[in-house]
Amino acid sequence: xxxxxxxxxxxxxxxxxxxxxxxxxxxxxxxxxxxxxxxxxxxxxxxxxxxxxxxxxxxxxxxxxxxxxxxxxxxxxxxxxxxxxxxxxxxxxxxxxxxxxxxxxxxxxxxxxxxxxxxxxxxxxxxxxxxxxxxxxxxxxxxxxxxxxxxxxxxxxxxxxxxxxxxxxxxxxxxxxxxxxxxxxxxxxxxxxxxxxxxxxxxxxxxxxxxxxxxxxxxxxxxxxxxxxxxxxxxxxxxxxxxxxxxxxxxxxxxxxxxxxxxxxxxxxxxxxxxxxxxxxxxxxxxxxxxxxxxxxxxxxxxxxxxxxxxxxxxxxxxxxxxxxxxxxxxxxxxxxxxxxxxxxxxxxxxxxxxxxxxxxxxxxxxxxxxxxxxxxxxxxxxxxxxxxxxxxxxxxxxxxxxxxxxxxxxxxxxxxxxxxxxxxxxxxxx
Numbered sequence: 560x561x562x563x564x565x566x567x568x569x570x571x572x573x574x575x576x577x578x579x580x581x582x583x584x585x586x587x588x589x590x591x592x593x594x595x596x597x598x599x600x601x602x603x604x605x606x607x608x609x610x611x612x613x614x615x616x617x618x619x620x621x622x623x624x625x626x627x628x629x630x631x632x633x634x635x636x637x638x639x640x641x642x643x644x645x646x647x648x649x650x651x652x653x654x655x656x657x658x659x660x661x662x663x664x665x666x667x668x669x670x671x672x673x674x675x676x677x678x679x680x681x682x683x684x685x686x687x688x689x690x691x692x693x694x695x696x697x698x699x700x701x702x703x704x705x706x707x708x709x710x711x712x713x714x715x716x717x718x719x720x721x722x723x724x725x726x727x728x729x730x731x732x733x734x735x736x737x738x739x740x741x742x743x744x745x746x747x748x749x750x751x752x753x754x755x756x757x758x759x760x761x762x763x764x765x766x767x768x769x770x771x772x773x774x775x776x777x778x779x780x781x782x783x784x785x786x787x788x789x790x791x792x793x794x795x796x797x798x799x800x801x802x803x804x805x806x807x808x809x810x811x812x813x814x815x816x817x818x819x820x821x822x823x824x825x826x827x828x829x830x831x832x833x834x835x836x837x838x839x840x841x842x843x844x845x846x847x848x849x850x851x852x853x854x855x856x857x858x859x860x861x862x863x864x865x866x867x868x869x870x871x872x873x874x875x876x877x878x879x880x881x882x883x884x885x886x887x888x889x890x891x892x893x894x895x896x897x898x899x900x901x902x903x904x905x906x907x908x909x910x911x912x913x914x915x916x917x918x919x920x921x922x923x924x925x926x927x928x929x930x931x932x933x934x935x936x937x938x939x940x941x942x943x944x945x946x947x948x949x950x951x952x953x954x955x956x957x958x959x960x961x962x963x964x965x966x967x968x969x970x971x972x973x974x975x976x977x978x979x980x981x982x983x984x985x986x987x988x989x990x
Contacts, residue, residue: 572599572600572603573599573600573601573602573603574602575602577606580602580603580606581606583596584596584606592636592637593615615957615958616634616635616636616875616884616885617865617873617875617955617956617957617958618632618633618634618641618955618956618957618958619632619633619634619635619893619921619944619953619954619955619956620632620654620657620953620954620955620956621633621640621915621919621921621946621953622915622919622946622953623653623654623655623869623952623954624652624653624654625645625649625650625651625652625653625654625665626650626651627645628644628645628650629642629643629644629645630642630643630645630649630677631643631915631919632956633912633913633915633921633944633953635884635885636884636885638884638912638913639913640913640914640915640921643677643678645677646675646676646677646680646682647680648673648675648680648682649663649665649673649675649677651667651668652665652666652667652673653665653666653667654869654954655703655704655705655706655869656705656706656707656708656869656870656871657870657871657954657955657956657957658708658711658712658871658957659711659957660676660711660957660958660959661676661677661678661679661956661957661958661959662674662675662676662677662683662708662711662712663675663676663677663956664706664708664719666692666703669693670691670692670693670694670703671690671691671692671693672685672689672690672691672692672706673685673690674712674734677956677958678958678959679959683712683713683734685734685737686737686738686740688737688738688739688740688741689732689734689736689737689739689740689741691740691741692721692730692741694723694728694730694741694743702723702724703721703722703723703724704722704723704724704869705721705722705754705868705869705870706719706720706721706722707719707720707722707754707755707756707871708756708871709756709759709761712734714734714735715733715734715735716733716734716735717733717734717735718731718732718733718734718756718761718776718784719731719732719733719734720754720756720761721741722751722753722754725750727745727746727749727750727751728743728744728745729743729744729745729751729754729761729763729774729786730742730743730744731744731776731783731784731785731786732783732784733782733783733784736781736782736783736784738781738782738783739779739781739782739783739784740781740783741783742779742783742784742785742786744774744785744786744789746763746772746789749765749770749772750765750766751763751764751765751766751772752764752765752766752810752811753811753812753813753872754813755813755814755815755820755871755872757815757820758815760773760774761773761774761776761786762774762813762820763789763813764811764813764822766811769796769811769822769824769853770791770794771791771792771794771813771820771841771851772789772790772791772792773789773790773792774786774788774789774790775787775788775789775790792841792850792851793849793850793851794841794849794850794851794852794853795844795848795849795851795852795853796853810824810825810868811823811824811825812824812866812872813872814864814866814871814872814873814874815874816838816840816856816859816862816864816874817840817860817874819840819841819842820840820841821838821839821840821841821856822838822839822840822841822853823836823837823838823839823864823866823872823890824836824837824838824839825892834926835926835938835939835941836890836938836939836941837855837938837939838855838856838859838864838890838939839853839854839855839856840853840854840856841853841854842854858888859874859887859888859889859890859939860887860888861876861877861887862874862875862876862877862887862888863875863877863885863886863887863888863889863890863891864889864890864891865891865892865955866890866891866892866893867892867893867952867953867954867955868893868894868952869893869952869954870954870955870956873955873957886940888939888940889939889940889941889942890939890940890941890942891941891942891944892941892942892943892944893943893944893945893952893953893954893955894943894944894945894952910922910923910924910925915946919946919947920946920947921944921945921946921953922944922945922946922947923942923943923944923945924942924943924945925940925941925942926938926940926941926942926943
């Protein structure tokens, strides 16, 4: 007897078990793919809301300047550019920070801060004092290099920490303290390359010397956060961390890795060698000479590391079943593109990815796994992203669960109201 043939059209996809649906959704990494999952039927949408999954992969904001009516974001899993209608509060701003869920910290001229959700257009209410960031630096007005968040900006306890382009000042502001404004702290003779909130504490990493500072935060008479002390931690620097002079220095990043404070350093052996990454985690020493040491990390395990010069660095767990666009134990970073450098003339094997709506080309370059010059050191595989835009290096943005239409335009949810903006026509419906 011939075996009965069952067509895929005859399968009742809505009757799949919830556990199986949860397993399927956990293998979907891109925001667009998760939208497709919820669009199958009502039972799939219900399963999506019941099962907790890891955050979607970050999107790459291609330009920090927001002068048009939309923002172009590159999605790894889809390999294409999506267009986000730009909230009016972000028009004519420069992006200088992000937080999970699509929150953007942006500066307007003259140096006015706004915190707006790129996808929902919701804005964090800030007072005039909190919005004013027109501080004076050594060479005139101080520019903001980066703003980080201690927690979600919708919380009144959220502390904002800003690092200036002078690198020697750290400024603080609390969202729930409208009368406090910003307080500024400087460390004599020290310049910071990165700052991070880790387990509720603020840390700063200095340039070139890789000194690690812990900031004690108190409050002033207005209730605003203020740095009461900056303590350099006693860290042993002789345990494999490159020092200035022995390596060609590039840049360093600080972040949280598996519950510990960690540092990633991009450098190279000599001027004509490929750049590479080393990762270290802060560990308590077993001797009496120092309190801490930087212990080199050989693997990221099931995680990938996303580094950025204009946003906080993040470790993302790579789920089984995700497409190989983002791989375990890889470092993904955004940086400026200098086509005149010797590095690009001799070693660059860039791959063209896509083109934005404004004509900017997006490229990536996968770095070598070994240094290739006799040292034989096993290195972290790393991928660099950059654009032909002259408005700074791209920025990672961790989106909420958003909805897309078939042409790549985003459906923005405002409470229970959905708005579709497509070809200049606005359609709105309530669910």
